[in-house]
Amino acid sequence: MTYEETLEWIHHRLKFGSRPGLIRVETLLERIGNPHVGLPIVHIGGTNGKGSTVAFLRGLLEAQGLKVGTFTSPFITAFNERMSINQHPISNEMLVALVEQVKPVVEEMDKELEIAGITEFELITVLMFLYFKEQEVDVALVEVGLGGLLDSTNVIVEPLATAITTIGFDHMDILGNSLEAIATQKAGIIKSAAPAIVGQLPEEAQAVMERTAQIKNSPLYVLGKDYTYNELGNNIFEFTYKTHQYVLKQPLMGHHQFHNAAVALMTYLTIASKLEVSVEKEAIQEGFHQVTWPGRMEIMSNNPLIVIDGAHNEPAVRTLVDNIRQDFSNKQVTILFAAINTKDISSMLEMLEEVVEERLHVTTFDYPTAVPMTAYVDKFPISQRHVDWKLAFTQLKKELSPDDVLLVTGSLYFISQVRAYITEDEE
CATH class of the missing domain: 3.40.1190.10 (Mur-like, catalytic domain)
Structure with a gap:
């Protein structure tokens, strides 16, 4: 084989x-x-x-x-x-x-x-x-x-x-x-x-x-x-x-x-x-x-500051929100989020909105159980919905000021794809 x-x-x-x-x-x-x-x-x-x-x-x-x-x-x-x-x-x-x-x-x-x-x-x-x-x-x-x-x-x-x-x-x-x-x-x-x-x-x-x-x-x-x-x-x-x-x-x-x-x-x-x-x-x-752990509050870039974190369920999002409040209290945080449909998406989004409000952006990705864009239509204005996460990531990255943070989070399967994309882009 x-x-x-x-x-x-x-x-x-x-x-x-x-x-x-x-x-x-x-x-x-x-x-x-x-x-x-x-x-x-x-x-x-x-x-x-x-x-x-x-x-x-x-x-x-x-x-x-x-x-x-x-x-x-x-x-x-x-x-x-x-x-x-x-x-x-x-x-x-x-x-x-x-x-x-x-x-x-x-x-x-x-x-x-x-x-x-x-x-x-x-x-x-x-x-x-x-x-x-x-x-x-x-x-x-x-x-x-x-x-x-x-x-x-x-x-x-x-x-x-x-x-x-x-x-x-x-x-x-x-x-x-x-x-x-x-x-x-x-x-x-x-x-x-x-x-x-x-x-x-x-x-x-x-x-x-x-x-x-x-x-x-x-x-x-x-x-x-x-x-x-x-x-x-x-x-x-x-x-x-x-x-x-x-x-x-x-x-x-x-x-x-x-x-x-x-x-x-x-x-x-x-x-x-x-x-x-x-x-x-x-x-x-x-x-x-010697400890490293990819995809968990991992800094992918310092200038601008880009962090990826596989907060893939409610307890993980709650932890992420605590980290945002403690570590990024003096920064403006923008979030790009995608998840799979076996999770309680509504409660996860509510918690994230508490800390970033209208700077929460949602997308989908190539995975059999990824949440489709139709799930977000009634909840988010078109400016915060993105069919193509790569275009969304590139655009949001361009809009960052020196004191901003772009945080990409959600499913670990999504984070895996984002990490590969950022790594390839650097090469």
Whole structure:
């Protein structure tokens, strides 16, 4: 198979949709030798902040010389980013080789009614486990796809630790309409005896975590209770856990990143002895120096100031609005927004309008579930609606003064396209 044929075959599995449940992924893993068993894994879930927490933890572990596999979604530049080792995406050749290994098995499964129709994400999950096993990574950081309990990554039996970053309303059609129901799904990744690290959660969600950890006999570390952080300005923060106290600098933009850095650092401390890595301040600071995370409050240009951020659901937009108020209070902010139709667009737009008013511009983009322009006709004047986002971006960029900010936000799939366009334009 060529690389293009391989990608086409993987994406073809999308026709089976997203179907919670583990029977298909467990069967495929079993038939190729259970490559996930014995892998040293940290399993990371939550509504938002998963990717940033993975990035922080990856930096901390890589600085110790470890071979670190990361499984994240969606990708920002290229599909191969979804499974990377030490920030190097899987090669085209290796991806082809892995698919050629599993393709005959998948085709046999498709003949059996009960296990037919493995989905794209289930397939990618299996390929990831196989890749990390073959490459003998020292640790794999695996991001949950959707929810937790029934997510295809939840075949992990004995993780080094689990981390749950935030809990908010998203994917309610699948996860439930209450924070308690959503938290129950997210808490499904907590495993017996493995430490569970959670961020600052709503009270109802926190109660679910405590209850689940108690049932599973899992040591629970709660932000604000067992470990804390305080912002000190200039991207510096103080982190405290028992006798550990650090004053550190983290490189990512946005006040929510201190929260994610704290969750990552607490996770690092809980697995440090198992992985035989240093907990000295110098080692930790070196790890944070290495952290990058594209598409999240990422500065693409300083003159004029252009920032992209994948605020793709209500909790993420709320965080973005807080960041605008804190970081850009002395600047005029213009927003270009596009989203997919599985989200609550109205509430996201209302929050954005609160901070930028008539400087909120909406558009659409090339993606099967992108919100079409017709959805905006009754809500926005024609001057704020743009059929072609590239023309809109170019025009809005020209109109910026030295004290202005252009913020491009919404779906991560949209941000991926915008980032590629800006990068190509610079070249």
